Amino acid sequence: MKHQIAKVVVGQDELVDGVLVATLARGHVLVEGAPGLGKTLVARALAVVSGCAFKRIQFTPDLMPSDVTGSSVFDRQTSSFTFIPGPIFAQLLLADEINRAPAKTQSALLEAMQDRQVTVDGTSRKLPSPFVVVATQNPVESQGTYPLPEAQLDRFLVKLTVDDPPREVEQTIVRRHADGFDPSDLSALQAAVSPADIAEMQAHAQSVRCDDAIIAYIVDVVRRTRDDRAIELGASPRASIALMKTAQVYAASQGRAFVTPDDVKPMFAPVLRHRVMLHPDAQLQGVSPDDRITEIVRAAPVPRMA
Amino acid sequence: MPRHHFATAALALTLASAPAFAGLDPASAESDVSAVRAAGSAEFCASPPRPLSSRARRLCAHAKEIPSCAGFVAACAEAESGSAARTTPSSTPTPPPSAAPSVAAGLGAIAQLVVWLLVAGIVALVVVLVVRALMRMRRDVALADPIPKAATVTVQADAIAETSRSDAEVLLARADAHARRGELDAALFTYLAAALRALDQRGAIRLSRDRTNGEYVRACKEKPSRTPLREIVGEVDRVQFGGELANGGAVTRAAERAAALVRAMPAMIVALVIALATTACTGGGGGRAPSLKGDDPAGSDLFVSLLKKQGVTVTRAGSSLATLPMPTSGETAPTVVVDTDRIALDEETAAHLMRWVEAGGSLVVTGRPETWPKELGATIRSATGDRITIWEEDDDVLRGTRGIGVAPPPRTAVVARSVAFAWGDVPVAWFAEGETYAATRRIGKGVVLGVATDELLTNAALARPGNAAAMIAILAVLDPHELRLARSEDAIAPPGNPVSGMIRAGLGLGLAHGLVLALILFLAVGIRLARPKPTPPPQRRAFAESVEASGALYSRAGMASHALASYARFVDERLRAKMPRRRDVPGTSAHPTTDVAAFLAARSGTDAATCERVWQRAKNTRPEDPPRGDELPLLKELTALYAAASSNTSKR
Numbered sequence: 001m002k003h004q005i006a007k008v009v010v011g012q013d014e015l016v017d018g019v020l021v022a023t024l025a026r027g028h029v030l031v032e033g034a035p036g037l038g039k040t041l042v043a044r045a046l047a048v049v050s051g052c053a054f055k056r057i058q059f060t061p062d063l064m065p066s067d068v069t070g071s072s073v074f075d076r077q078t079s080s081f082t083f084i085p086g087p088i089f090a091q092l093l094l095a096d097e098i099n100r101a102p103a104k105t106q107s108a109l110l111e112a113m114q115d116r117q118v119t120v121d122g123t124s125r126k127l128p129s130p131f132v133v134v135a136t137q138n139p140v141e142s143q144g145t146y147p148l149p150e151a152q153l154d155r156f157l158v159k160l161t162v163d164d165p166p167r168e169v170e171q172t173i174v175r176r177h178a179d180g181f182d183p184s185d186l187s188a189l190q191a192a193v194s195p196a197d198i199a200e201m202q203a204h205a206q207s208v209r210c211d212d213a214i215i216a217y218i219v220d221v222v223r224r225t226r227d228d229r230a231i232e233l234g235a236s237p238r239a240s241i242a243l244m245k246t247a248q249v250y251a252a253s254q255g256r257a258f259v260t261p262d263d264v265k266p267m268f269a270p271v272l273r274h275r276v277m278l279h280p281d282a283q284l285q286g287v288s289p290d291d292r293i294t295e296i297v298r299a300a301p302v303p304r305m306a
Numbered sequence: 307m308p309r310h311h312f313a314t315a316a317l318a319l320t321l322a323s324a325p326a327f328a329g330l331d332p333a334s335a336e337s338d339v340s341a342v343r344a345a346g347s348a349e350f351c352a353s354p355p356r357p358l359s360s361r362a363r364r365l366c367a368h369a370k371e372i373p374s375c376a377g378f379v380a381a382c383a384e385a386e387s388g389s390a391a392r393t394t395p396s397s398t399p400t401p402p403p404s405a406a407p408s409v410a411a412g413l414g415a416i417a418q419l420v421v422w423l424l425v426a427g428i429v430a431l432v433v434v435l436v437v438r439a440l441m442r443m444r445r446d447v448a449l450a451d452p453i454p455k456a457a458t459v460t461v462q463a464d465a466i467a468e469t470s471r472s473d474a475e476v477l478l479a480r481a482d483a484h485a486r487r488g489e490l491d492a493a494l495f496t497y498l499a500a501a502l503r504a505l506d507q508r509g510a511i512r513l514s515r516d517r518t519n520g521e522y523v524r525a526c527k528e529k530p531s532r533t534p535l536r537e538i539v540g541e542v543d544r545v546q547f548g549g550e551l552a553n554g555g556a557v558t559r560a561a562e563r564a565a566a567l568v569r570a571m572p573a574m575i576v577a578l579v580i581a582l583a584t585t586a587c588t589g590g591g592g593g594r595a596p597s598l599k600g601d602d603p604a605g606s607d608l609f610v611s612l613l614k615k616q617g618v619t620v621t622r623a624g625s626s627l628a629t630l631p632m633p634t635s636g637e638t639a640p641t642v643v644v645d646t647d648r649i650a651l652d653e654e655t656a657a658h659l660m661r662w663v664e665a666g667g668s669l670v671v672t673g674r675p676e677t678w679p680k681e682l683g684a685t686i687r688s689a690t691g692d693r694i695t696i697w698e699e700d701d702d703v704l705r706g707t708r709g710i711g712v713a714p715p716p717r718t719a720v721v722a723r724s725v726a727f728a729w730g731d732v733p734v735a736w737f738a739e740g741e742t743y744a745a746t747r748r749i750g751k752g753v754v755l756g757v758a759t760d761e762l763l764t765n766a767a768l769a770r771p772g773n774a775a776a777m778i779a780i781l782a783v784l785d786p787h788e789l790r791l792a793r794s795e796d797a798i799a800p801p802g803n804p805v806s807g808m809i810r811a812g813l814g815l816g817l818a819h820g821l822v823l824a825l826i827l828f829l830a831v832g833i834r835l836a837r838p839k840p841t842p843p844p845q846r847r848a849f850a851e852s853v854e855a856s857g858a859l860y861s862r863a864g865m866a867s868h869a870l871a872s873y874a875r876f877v878d879e880r881l882r883a884k885m886p887r888r889r890d891v892p893g894t895s896a897h898p899t900t901d902v903a904a905f906l907a908a909r910s911g912t913d914a915a916t917c918e919r920v921w922q923r924a925k926n927t928r929p930e931d932p933p934r935g936d937e938l939p940l941l942k943e944l945t946a947l948y949a950a951a952s953s954n955t956s957k958r
Contacts (some may be wrong), residue, residue: 034900211549258544258549259547260543260547261518261519261547265521297516299516300516301516302518303517303546306726
């Protein structure tokens, strides 16, 4: 899959890895980055490569919940209401600029993310499987946005940050466009797997052994986020579960049937960075969540030997 | 016989007044020398070391006069022919260049190149070690562990701490022991610990409790070590996290890889150590091994043996001449022999030696007069001829008393070097023109016998017929019963400290190398160990403890009034913030919206008089007021009222 995605996406290995890990761990991804860094392209490419149905919602302040979930429309011929599914009925949903929609609409989406079903007019409808939401938000603009509350951020399995590409990578991107690359045309990509394959991979990842020492390590780090002075609100037990799941996927991707600390460590930042709320003093001092998570991980002893 | 030689007889008589010693007998000296040579104690005639040393070559004048000394004669002939060839290259045809010198030259060039490469390698190694240490310091600062919280100390932390403390070889041996006992899991883990420790010692990785095994592999600076380390890590991870049981094959593989990692000592370090050790031992100089069998023509073995035959006790000085104990009255001090051609007296030693002579010591000083202690005031003179005449007490004083009628011929000796000196004292031996070869000089209570050269102490000169008797006759002036021969190391005052001692012993270079090596090791390894450990954070006091401590401080400082006033202000602020507005508190006649006491009474349910009393007392207290003694009970009352009022306020 990575090989296929690399045909159109250049220099975003971390983003691609994170999205793949979240997909196989049955989670959702929040991507934070400035416009024009390839977030949408990665999501579309992943959809093509995984053979999943792809939908995109551009979140705006006037977006209504029904615009996401769908609504029942009266059919004059049958004199009954017919449910018209919204774009959420997709396997890979790109929620672009999710923080531009009001809280009501965000909640509709986030509820669907959690329960993997949509209830409209009293009828619950299952969402297709796999169901992965890739939400993006712009870290710079604050006017006219509705920041996601911490409780809702917690529903995203990982939060990935996209930085500006290095100079060489940017030159390569421009060169590709100069050579005729059209990002809207992904016909060069082929489906590497099917949704059924993804479901199978998800099941396999879930069977990867996670030793008690690894679980203790995960819990130790997560609990340290609650004791850290610079963090006002630490990560929840859901973060511990997310860490374990992502580590299982990472271990499986390395061809191992068991999780080692090497599988857990790369997952700390993506899983925890949106789950901790910094103390205002720390924010004023310019401390970022990643800084604190790095320090916390450094302070936590790795399970090594009995 | 010059007239002033009578003074010598007077000196001899003076010296003869000392305790009698009837040992030295010039008449038997020649037979003694023959006996010694026959006993094989002087091999210089048979097999002198070739080529001859410069000192030995100067004695070649005696070679042909020594009976049965063909070896020395041949060696001298070789030396002379070689010298002639060097001085007159055109007189003899130069042999065609053979292959040996060219090979030697080639080997020399290669050796020089190797030495330079070694030096360059050592310098590069030093630079690499220092730079690596500096980078490690920076890295350590960047990776410095935050102070761990008390609750997070785990067994794993102890294990990694042990890994840091233990030596890699020790861990390897421990792992082997585990493996022999069948404790495969423990063996596997300990092999990994040994490998990590070895790599850490070599600076390839940096042990830290927050690093995973995979990070160690990826961060290992020794690329060849990554593969074996990765294999060990794989085996350990399978057992520790994969739930598999360790098997013998895995342990064997881990043992092989760990041993390879632990015992991979960089060859450059070995070369450095060897080079340093070699340089330190040689002290940068060379020298021929001393003669042990009397085969050196310039040696003094024959002199020592002759004196022993004469009944004189000959010993080595054994300690520095600067520590010679001063002779006391009634004590017969030994005679010390110092050959200044071989021994360089330092100023301190020379000064002590002179003080020792003044106190009654007897000193024989031989060698070039300009190298004698300055206090002796000897000046070198040129002499003619090679034959010297030795005064004997029988010559002119004692002869008459002994009733000998016919004067024997004067005792003479032949020397190769015609060196004389002017001393202005009593001569004992002189050249034909009267230049002094040996003389005595009284200094204080002691006496010094100066001999212009050390020739008569050498094997070759003494073996020449007549010379041994002459030397014994010269020494007989002092009538020594014990001679102490000074060695070169005896001419140096004992060092004031160990460092100067090592420098004097020629170990200065080695010491410097050792210090540099220690500095390098400190920069590479020790600086990390020497870095002060972060002090644990002070435990946070519980709030109650903090309050108690503050109270105790107030109490010690006698600031009860200050405490009461401060607390009253605090209560006033808090209660006024909670006081309702625009309506009165039911059940009170006062104005609780402005009267704190009334508000307290209303909210706490306490009677108004008590509240009024407590509040007025607290409110009117000034911080600077002297304590009355009721502050603490009052504070407790106010605290209780405030707590009750706050509680009731919040409920409402």
